[in-house]
Amino acid sequence: MSAPARLPRSRSGAILSFVGFSVAAGVLLTLGVTPAIALTGMAANNSISLFENLPSYLKIGSLPEKTTIYAHRTVDGVDTNVPLTSFYAEDRDVVGWDQVSQFAKDAAVDAEDPRYYEHGGVDPLGVVRAALSNVMGGSLQGASTITQQYVKNVQVVQASALATTEEQEAAYEEATKTSLDRKLKEMRLAIALEKETSKDDILLGYLNIALFGGRTYGIQSAAQHYYSVNASDLSLAQAASLIAIVNNPEKFRLDQPDDPDNGAANGYAANLERRNYVLDKMLEYGHVTQQEHDDAIATPITPAIYNPPSGCQAAGNAAFFCDYVLNVIQNDPVFGADAESRYAAFARGGLQVFTTLDLDMQDVAQGSIDAQIPKSMDGVDIASAATAVQAGSGRILAMAENKDYNQDADAAEQGANFSAINYNTDFDYGGSGGFQAASTYKAFTLIAWLQAGHSLYDTVNVSEKELDLSTFKACDQSFSGTKLFENDENERGSRSIMQNVANSINGGFMAMAQQLDQCSIRNAASSLLVHSADGSPLEDFPANVLGATSVSPLTMATAYAGIANNGLVCSPIAIDRIVNQDGTDAQLPTSTCTQGIAPDIAQAAQFALRGPMENGTAVASNPDDGIEHIAKTGTSDGNQQTWTTGASSKVGLSVLVGQATGDADLRKTYLDNGTAATARHRIFEPIIAALDERYGGDDFTAPNRIFLYGQQLDVPDVIGLSSSQAQSIIEGAGLTFGDGGSQPSEEDAGTVISQNPGGGGTTSRGGTVTVITSSGVPPAPTPTAAPEEVPVPDVTNKSSKDAIAQLTAAGFSSSNITFAYTQDNNPANACKVKSSNPKPQTPTSKSAAIVLTLNSPTGAAPTPACPTS
Structure with missing residues (x-):
């Protein structure tokens, strides 16, 4: 011109x-x-x-030229790339x-x-x-x-x-x-x-x-x-x-x-x-x-102004995902020497950036959050996020949160509903410093437990107690002091690892961690690409067993997708393809898939992690759609952050409901549809249901029996020994000592007078042997009148229920009938009578005690208990 x-x-x-x-x-x-x-x-x-x-x-x-970002949407039944x-x-x-x-x-x-x-x-x-x-x-x-x-x-x-x-x-x-x-x-x-x-x-x-x-x-x-x-x-x-x-x-x-x-x-x-x-x-x-x-x-000038969508604020409910894509480009050296040159090449290059985002799933994720969580509320800096990651590829399928996206410097001044922070991602990718993982982190203690040769039906003492931290080790590091760990439901006594996982028992996981090197727990997490959201190293101190590390939902969805994918974990990616202005394909960052944990370890972990969904803390998140899921819930100290993280065999999903700042108790924070602490279930369930419908899911592979019952160890006979001697022998045999209290006996006080399981039997490594000692007080004298005696019926191979019915019909009191257990790995024999004491046909008083020895897969009382009526 x-x-x-x-x-x-x-x-x-x-x-x-x-x-x-x-x-x-x-x-x-x-x-x-x-x-x-x-x-x-x-x-x-x-x-x-x-x-x-x-x-x-x-x-x-x-x-x-303009660079355009695309996402997937189903249009007339066809997967179509549409401009974002x-x-x-x-x-x-x-x-x-x-x-x-x-x-x-x-x-x-x-x-x-x-x-x-x-x-x-x-x-x-x-x-x-x-x-x-x-x-x-x-x-x-x-x-x-x-x-x-x-x-x-x-x-x-x-x-x-x-x-x-x-x-x-x-x-x-x-x-x-x-x-x-x-x-x-x-x-x-x-x-x-x-x-x-x-x-x-x-x-x-x-x-x-x-x-x-x-x-x-x-x-x-x-x-x-x-x-x-x-x-x-x-x-x-x-x-x-x-x-x-x-x-x-x-x-x-x-x-x-x-x-x-x-x-x-x-x-x-x-x-x-x-x-x-x-x-x-x-x-x-x-x-x-x-x-x-x-x-x-003669024609007047009548403009019809059209402003093309520009920037992530024009990306609708995918704005935070768009921001993540932008951060990927600015962080990855494949796009240029520094962040400024990378963005300049991106914004001027006339590129077509085809992302992994599934807008149909994004709509469900955003809608599920919007239905449960307000964008802001008085007194609570409420934060919610949901990320879905495809197993086997690392492709991010959905990424939603409860805030309106705004990257303006004064976004916070425009209202509490606006945020520039992506709650789904790490700090370096536009996110926060993360949120405490809480009990979702327990999955890595479970994996370390299996890697150390323990099994899922091993039992540990879950009772609340003040732990001596010097009993915990982390590589060459030792700890000192004590720490009281509490259970949400005041659980006590022995529980199997399966029960620990299903019910997320803090005491049980601390007992497991006592038998492990804390570094092995950290390494199990790292092997599944878990890392702190702020970039600091993962900790290996005992409290981290319960999830003190702050992580992002993207990290946890990736890890659980790896567990569900038989241990093959893939780094998350947001971009499928980039086409240059001249039509050629540009170089782009790709997902790296590694065998984070061995397939057999992953399959055993899957078996245990199905428990929370099927009969544990995540039941409310289960869509009950016929597809198997693994899951773990998490609630941080003070109920400040809550999670449900899980996966099908095809997709990992992590849902957070927490707070960006502050220390409000979410169990006491009420929303339209219930407490904030339970909102995670109401968000997770519809999202995973939609993902199941779109991507399907296979049944998980049954684990090797060695991971169920582990190595069977001989139970030593400690009757007649002192309590301290019995404890030393039991623990030296690789088992757990259980104190069952004392009873009247002619034996000296403190002498073991009974044990369960009995000496000469077998039980799983780490299994509990409960002993009863003498109180030193003789039992009350037996009445001199000869009681009426009748033969003990033969109830061998009868079910516990039928055996009790037959014995009571013969005149014996059901209150005097007790159970002992012996190991029998055949599921068909579970809860059937192996033997009785007194033996069949022995003349016995109707008021006498009768002990029925029942078959059990573990040699201990099963859960649920054998039926009695």
Whole structure:
């Protein structure tokens, strides 16, 4: 376009300008105007030699275009990539020759460079005219042809693509400064360009590169922005008004209706005047008829402004996922040397970024959170998030939270419902410092337990107690002091590991951790890609067994997807594919899948982690849709953060309901549908149900029996020993000592008078042997009257229920019938009588005690207990 008028200069300056332009015109006239003659190099005078020695090659690269992010959505039953939002430094869509209205092409030539198809890149007559005008009027006219304007714009684009701000500013100044030197270089490049490029291609390049006001570049984006049509569909009046903008983009733009000089109130008067000038030129040069001209002149300017979606705030309910994608690009060196250059390449590159997001699942996740959790509430900085990760690929399928996305610096001042923090991700990826994992972290103690050779039906003492921390080890580190660990439901006594997992018993997990190296728990977590959200190292102190580490939902969903995928864990990814502006595939970060834990360990962990969903703390999160799930709930100290994290064999899902700051008790925080502490279930259940319907799920593989019952150990006979001797022998045999109290006996006080299981039997490694000692007080004397005696019925191989019924029918009191247990791994024999004491047919008083020895898979009392009625 022609350069805008400058401030008046001195007459001497104008004369110097005339001399300079005259030299240029003389050179051009001497060179014969056309490129074919101008580049022969046959001229002999110094001016021509000087001109010939100027740079004559202009590299024209790709123009900056919008980068568009896509996500998946099912459209008419077909998985379709749909646009999510766009990013751009310059709003430009490059189009081809046939995609531009002929009106726009003609308008550009007639108004900006009517001799365009006649000259060779520089118009000598225009140069002379500009020189004379400069002398007579004292202002500098540029005499720029369309080709020269194109050259200048290409140089401006090249300047904006340089690495540093300093380099950009220097190159921009060089490309736009008003000087004879720059003008001559521009002319030289224009002549050279026309030798290599067709007129139509140069004109198309000009229409695609030109600024149309604001950040709108190129005829296609201008047509869409100002008139909501494609460039191919521009009417004559519309095309003329757009070409009018090119002359002075800020003055003639049509998207500022309140502009007093060029706004809606005066019919966009400034643009209208220039538009009509363009129409007059089109009539003058014969590209429109008089009627077409007059009809267009009579047409008022009525913009239909369309602002293309831009930035993550335009991504709807996927805004936080969009922000995560942006952080992935800015953090990964595959996209450039530093964050600034990576973003610049992203925003200018005209890329198509195809993400992993499943918008159908995103809608369910966001809707589930919105139905349960407010965006803000008085007294509680409520925070909720949900992330779904595909097992075996690491693809992020959904990422939602309860806040409205806003990256403005004053977002918090706009209302508590706004946030720039993505609760789903780590700090370095736009997230927070994380949330305490609580009991969801217990899965890693379970894995370390299995890796150490223990089994799921091993039993531990779960009773609340003050633990001596010196009994815990972490690599070569030792601990000191004591710590009281409490159970939510005041559980006491021995429980199997299966029961511990299902009911999330703190005491049970601390007892397990006492038998492990704490480093093994940390390593089990790390092997499944668990890490602190703030980047600090994972801790291995005893309290971390209960989930003191702060993590992100994305991290936990990834880990549980790995457990569900037989131990093969894949790093999370948000991008499936990136297509460059030229249609080639760009390099992108890919998921790395590793065998974090052995498949047989994972399968045993799956078996245990089904417990919370089927009969434990996560029952309320179970969709009961026929697909098996693993899961673990978590509630942090003070009920400040709550979780349900789980997986099918296809997808991992982690749901958080907590608080970003503060220490409110969520069990005492009431929402419309219940307490905040139970909202995690009401969010998790519909999301996992939708994921199951979309992605399905297989049954988990049954674990190897060695992980169920472990190594069977012989039970030592400790009857007759002191309690301390018995404890030493039992623990030395790899079993757990259980104190069953004392009873009256003729034996010395403290002497073991009975044990369960009995000596000579077997039980699982770590199993509890409960002993009863003598109180030292003899039992009450037996009455002298001979009781009535009857034969003991033979109840061998009868069920416990049937055996009791037969014995009571024979006159024996059910209150005097007790059970002992012996191990029998055949499930068909469970709870059947192995033997009785007294033996069958032995004459026995009806008031005598009868002990029935029942079969049990573990050699101990099963759960649930054997039926008695």
